[in-house]
Structures are given as C-alpha cells and as structure tokens.
Amino acid sequence: xxxxxxxxxxxxxxxxxxxxxxxxxxxxxxxxxxxxxxxxxxxxxxxxxxxxxxxxxxxxxxxxxxxxxxxxxxxxxxxxxxxxxxxxxxxxxxxxxxxxxxxxxxxxxxxxxxxxxxxxxxxxxxxxxxxxxxxxxxxxxxxxxxxxxxxxxxxxxxxxxxxxxxxxxxxxxxxxxxxxxxxxxxxxxxxxxxxxxxxxxxxxxxxxxxxxxxxxxxxxxxxxxxxxxxxxxxxxxxxxxxxxxxxxxxxxxxxxxxxxxxxxxxxxxxxxxxxxxxxxxxxx
Amino acid sequence: xxxxxxxxxxxxxxxxxxxxxxxxxxxxxxxxxxxxxxxxxxxxxxxxxxxxxxxxxxxxxxxxxxxxxxxxxxxxxxxxxxxxxxxxxxxxxxxxxxxxxxxxxxxxxxxxxxxxxxxxxxxxxxxxxxxxxxxxxxxxxxxxxxxxxxxxxxxxxxxxxxxxxxxxxxxxxxxxxxxxxxxxxxxxxxxxxxxxxxxxxxxxxxxxxxxxxxxxxxxxxxxxxxxxxxxxxxxxxxxxxxxxxxxxxxxxxxxxxxxxxxxxxxxxxxxxxxxxxxxxxxxxxxxxxxxxxxxxxxxxxxxxxxxxxxxxxxxxxxxxxxxxxxxxxxxxxxxxxxxxxxx
Numbered sequence: 001x002x003x004x005x006x007x008x009x010x011x012x013x014x015x016x017x018x019x020x021x022x023x024x025x026x027x028x029x030x031x032x033x034x035x036x037x038x039x040x041x042x043x044x045x046x047x048x049x050x051x052x053x054x055x056x057x058x059x060x061x062x063x064x065x066x067x068x069x070x071x072x073x074x075x076x077x078x079x080x081x082x083x084x085x086x087x088x089x090x091x092x093x094x095x096x097x098x099x100x101x102x103x104x105x106x107x108x109x110x111x112x113x114x115x116x117x118x119x120x121x122x123x124x125x126x127x128x129x130x131x132x133x134x135x136x137x138x139x140x141x142x143x144x145x146x147x148x149x150x151x152x153x154x155x156x157x158x159x160x161x162x163x164x165x166x167x168x169x170x171x172x173x174x175x176x177x178x179x180x181x182x183x184x185x186x187x188x189x190x191x192x193x194x195x196x197x198x199x200x201x202x203x204x205x206x207x208x209x210x211x212x213x214x215x216x217x218x219x220x221x222x223x224x225x226x227x228x229x230x231x232x233x234x235x236x237x238x239x240x241x242x243x244x245x246x247x248x249x250x251x252x253x254x255x256x257x258x259x260x261x262x263x264x265x266x267x268x269x270x271x272x273x274x275x276x277x278x279x280x281x282x283x284x
Numbered sequence: 285x286x287x288x289x290x291x292x293x294x295x296x297x298x299x300x301x302x303x304x305x306x307x308x309x310x311x312x313x314x315x316x317x318x319x320x321x322x323x324x325x326x327x328x329x330x331x332x333x334x335x336x337x338x339x340x341x342x343x344x345x346x347x348x349x350x351x352x353x354x355x356x357x358x359x360x361x362x363x364x365x366x367x368x369x370x371x372x373x374x375x376x377x378x379x380x381x382x383x384x385x386x387x388x389x390x391x392x393x394x395x396x397x398x399x400x401x402x403x404x405x406x407x408x409x410x411x412x413x414x415x416x417x418x419x420x421x422x423x424x425x426x427x428x429x430x431x432x433x434x435x436x437x438x439x440x441x442x443x444x445x446x447x448x449x450x451x452x453x454x455x456x457x458x459x460x461x462x463x464x465x466x467x468x469x470x471x472x473x474x475x476x477x478x479x480x481x482x483x484x485x486x487x488x489x490x491x492x493x494x495x496x497x498x499x500x501x502x503x504x505x506x507x508x509x510x511x512x513x514x515x516x517x518x519x520x521x522x523x524x525x526x527x528x529x530x531x532x533x534x535x536x537x538x539x540x541x542x543x544x545x546x547x548x549x550x551x552x553x554x555x556x557x558x559x560x561x562x563x564x565x566x567x568x569x570x571x572x573x574x575x576x577x578x579x580x581x582x583x584x585x586x587x588x589x590x591x592x593x594x595x596x597x598x599x600x601x602x603x604x605x606x607x608x609x610x611x612x613x614x615x616x617x618x619x620x621x622x623x624x625x626x627x
Binding site for chain 1: 333335355356359360361362364366368369370371372373381382385386433434436437
C-alpha cells in the first residue's frame with residue numbers, strides 16, 4: 001500500500017508510544033488502582049457479615065447521616081450561590097468583577113485546615129462572636145452548623161467555576177433576544193439562561209457533592225470529633241482506623257470510594273453526551 | 285410607525301460611539317444603515333431597539349417619546365446578527381416564545397399560540413421544520429426562524445442587525461430578494477444594518493451612510509451613488525479615484541497642468557470621479573500617463589494609470605473600451621466626464 005510509508009506528523013514510533021503508555025499504566029495502577037483495591041479487600045477481609053455489621057454500627061450510621069445532611073445543605077447552597085455569582089459575572093459589567101472572581105477561587109488556594117481554623121477563631125468560645133452566640137444558646141463550632149459552614153466554604157468554587165467560562169462564552173445574545181421578545185427578567189433566566197447551562201450546572205453540582213461528602217481537613221478542625229454527634233464519614237474512618245478497627249474503617253471508606261466511582265461514571269456520561277454544552281465554545 | 289432619532293449621542297466609557305445623530309425614518313420604509321465597522325451603525329440600531337441607553341438625545345416612535353421605554357415596552361422585532369436562536373428549543377418553541385412569555389391577560393390560549401407560530405413558519409417558508417432544533421438548520425433557515433420569531437410579537441418596527449452577514453453569497457442574494465418581498469407584503473417599518481453596500485443599495489428605499497459615529501449622507505441608492513456629498517461617501521460607495529488638484533482662475537489644474545475641467549471656486553481641492561465616468565481623448569487638455577497594469581472585468585477593461593511625477597506618482601483606475609490600446613507602458617489621456625471637487 002502506498003500509504004504505508006507515510007508517517008503521521010503528530011505521532012511517535014511504536015516503541016515510544018508503548019513505553020509512554022506502559023509508564024502511565026504502571027503509575028496509575030500503583031497510585032490509584034492498588035489503593036482502591038485495598039480499600040475493598042480490607043473492608044471485606046472478614047467477610048460480608050462483618051462488613052454489613054460494621055456499617056450498621058450506630059456511630060457509623062450517624063456519621064453517614066451527618067454526611068448526607070451536610071451535603072444536603074451545602075450543595076444546594078452552593079448551587080444557588082454558584083448560579084447567582086456566575087450569572088452576575090458573566091452577564092453584567094460592574095466594578096470589582098475581577099476581584100470577585102479571585103475571591104471565588106480563594107477556597108481552592110487556601111489549605112482546608114486554615115479555613116476550618118478561621119471558623120473556630122470566628123465563632124469559637126474564645127472568639128469575639130463566641131459569647132454573643134452562647135447567650136442566644138447557639139453553638140457553631142464543634143457542632144453541625146460549623147461543619148456545614150466549613151463544607152460550604154471549601155466547596156463553593158465548584159459550581160461557579162464550571163458556569164462562569166461557559167456563560168461568558170455564551171454572551172448576552174440569547175438574553176437580549178428574550179428581552180426583545182417581551183420576556184421579563186425572571187422568564188429570561190428561567191427559559192433561556194438556565195436551560196443553556198443545565199448540564200454544566202449538573203456537572204458542577206456533582207463535583208461539589210463529591211467534595212462535600214469527602215472533605216476532611218476543614219471539617220476535622222471545626223467538628224471536635226464527637227462520636228455519634230459531629231463525626232462525618234471521613235472523620236469516622238480516621239477514628240476507627242486509630243482504634244485498630246480495620247474492617248470498620250475500610251467499610252466506611254468503601255462507601256466513600258463508591259461515591260467517588262459513581263461520580264466518575266456520571267461525570268464521564270455527562271462529558272461524552274453533553275461535552276460541547278459543558279465547555280465553552282458551542283456555537284450554532 | 286414613524287421613527288425619529290433626535291440628536292442622539294452615545295458614549296461607551298467616555299469614548300463616543302455616536303455624535304449628535306438625527307434621523308427620520310418614514311412609516312413603512314425599508315432603510316439601510318451602511319458603514320464600515322466602528323461607524324456606529326449597530327449602536328444606532330440597538331438604541332432604537334432600547335438595548336442601549338443614549339447618553340443624550342431622544343427617540344420618538346410616532347409622536348410618543350420612547351427614549352425611556354424598556355425594550356419590552358417598545359415592541360420591536362429584533363433580528364440579531366448571529367440569530368441568537370434558543371438552542372434548547374425547537375423551531376416552533378422559538379417562534380412561539382414571544383407569545384408564551386406574555387402576561388396572563390394578554391397571552392393567547394395554547395392552541396392559538398401554536399396556530400400563529402405555524403402560520404409564521406409558513407410565511408417564512410419553513411413549514412414542516414417546526415420540530416427541528418436550531419443546530420439542525422442551515423444558516424438561511426435559521427435566519428428565517430429568527431425573523432419569524434421576531435414577527436410573532438406583532439412588532440411595530442422590524443430591526444435587523446447584519447441580517448445576511450453570516451451567510452454565503454448565493455443564499456445571501458436569495459434572502460435579500462425574499463426580504464424585500466416580505467417587507468412589501470407586510471409593510472413594516474424596517475431598519476437593517478449592513479456593511480455591504482451592494483446589499484444596501486439593492487434592498488433599501490433609502491440608505492443612511494455612516495462613518496465614525498456620524499451620518500454622512502441619507503438618500504436613495506441613486507442619491508448616494510450618483511451624488512455623494514462627501515469624500516467619504518464618494519470613496520466608500522462604489523469605485524472611485526481621487527487626485528489632489530488646484531483650481532486657478534476657474535480651471536482645474538493637476539500637477540501644474542490644466543485638466544480641461546472648470547470650477548467656480550479657486551483653491552486646493554480633491555477631484556473625485558468614478559472609473560466609468562471618463563472619456564479617452566486624443567488631444568486637448570486632460571490627464572496623461574502610462575498604463576501600469578490592466579485587467580479584464582466582464583465587458584470592459586480596467587486600466588491603472590500612473591499620473592503626476594515619478595517622485596510622487598498618483599495611481600488611478602479607469603475603465604477603457606476593450607478595443608483601446610491599453611497594454612502596459614502605453615500612454616493614455618483621459619478626462620473625467622462626471623466628477624466632483626471637495627475643497
């Protein structure tokens with residue numbers, strides 16, 4: 001065949017390709033696949049019954065419930081916040097816009113432990129607000145509200161960062177069209193702006209949820225580690241592991257790993273089916 | 285609906301986009317805003333629609349001052365440059381949108397909305413495509429969906445921003461004729477923006493030529509082509525040549541020599557003429573120079589002639605008969621038959 005001698009300008013020779021692929025595979029199996037397998041083998045090391053029992057243990061159940069509760073508050077809050085922020089940033093011109101964008105990214109650049117500590121310093125017993133809160137009978141730190149606050153803080157960039165570039169790229173043309181056709185602000189948002197970003201929004205929520213359920217650092221600082229009260233799943237895993245309860249620790253950890261896998265699958269589905277609507281650049 | 289724009293000034297971040305622009309658009313007229321990019325034509329269109337607020341000046345719809353009315357209250361049909369069709373809605377839903385978002389009291393019943401949307405699609409010759417989505421349509425079809433969608437709200441005025449800009453040449457020509465027929469049938473006051481002079485001259489009743497935020501000339505196609513009132517209009521519309529001349533004692537001189545043209549006023553000026561408005565001459569005063577290049581253009585030949593001295597040559601293009609000896613290097617003499625001086 002005549003094209004056998006043609007060498008594609010953007011490919012490499014077979015040995016180079018296989019070496020690179022092998023290197024990546026070796027790296028992935030060592031650092032990603034092996035730990036994942038270990039989580040499940042350890043969790044099931046004493047059989048199914050022990051695994052189920054470990055998950056039915058009252059403190060474990062409470063940790064799971066707390067994690068779900070925190071995610072159920074933090075994720076919708078950040079959905080609303082992310083939508084509002086990206087809408088404002090992408091569709092309107094105002095002073096201090098670039099500062100706001102930087103501020104949204106702050107939780108990604110700050111260590112989660114620091115963000116947890118900030119809430120302790122702000123709402124803790126020795127803080128300025130502490131006595132006031134106490135006089136009203138409110139406890140933020142070492143209680144559920146603190147955990148929710150810390151989680152919201154750590155996860156708030158996810159939705160906004162997903163939406164801002166997409167909305168900026170889509171511009172204001174569709175909104176102007178809707179307005180010129182007589183739609184009011186709410187109708188424009190509901191019928192035009194929101195449907196244009198729905199898949200990106202779902203994608204952001206997915207990532208936000210995964211992080212909200214898995215957050216350790218910030219939550220660890222504000223929670224106080226009270227068993228059955230302020231322990232989320234990641235914190236519970238640590239406590240069980242420190243107690244040499246390997247099966248218990250890995251059983252709870254396996255749930256988090258499953259969540260991660262599920263997120264991954266949904267993410268891939270979204271990316272393959274709606275890839276062009278997720279990232280900037282879709283024009284018609 | 286007659287539209288009057290009175291002394292409109294628009295600044296973007298202190299940079300003026302429009303300077304004191306006044307314009308009267310007659311009811312039922314099809315008018316083109318023509319100019320190069322940055323001339324302010326789109327800004328003027330968006331001001332009429334209410335998508336921008338004027339810095340100064342007023343806009344009247346009929347006798348009513350519409351300057352402070354919102355876009356929704358102005359009831360204009362706006363067709364956007366890239367159509368801005370709602371990509372997640374079917375063609376039918378796109379067209380019906382304007383009726384669906386009406387407040388409860390004014391909203392027609394569902395069946396009626398559907399009937400009217402289908403009727404509009406029929407009017408723009410898209411019957412049968414109502415279930416498609418915008419990305420399943422060709423450029424020309426999208427354009428017509430955008431028009432049907434704008435018409436659904438029964439606008440008093442139709443505004444189109446570069447309506448044919450994103451289409452290929454053939455579709456553009458077809459749609460141009462189609463829009464003219466559509467306008468004659470519906471009788472809406474229609475304003476469209478274009479940078480394509482051919483489009484403006486062919487389609488519009490009147491053309492508004494704009495440059496650098498100002499209106500240079502308003503007139504019929506014949507007016508702006510045959511009687512341009514400024515050097516800008518002369519060079520922007522159609523082909524033209526211009527030369528620096530001096531009028532002395534009522535005679536136009538180019539490069540110190542009389543050209544055989546006469547004028548009332550003495551002084552420095554620029555002489556404008558069109559390539560086809562010249563006559564080749566054998567003798568007598570005129571402009572003479574060697575042919576530097578020539579090319580065949582349909583039924584005629586265009587010759588580029590070098591005039592003036594070799595230090596500061598001026599090149600002009602003129603139309604010569606096919607039989608004229610216009611090979612490179614041959615010397616030609618000509619005199620403009622229709623021309624205009626700008627001092």
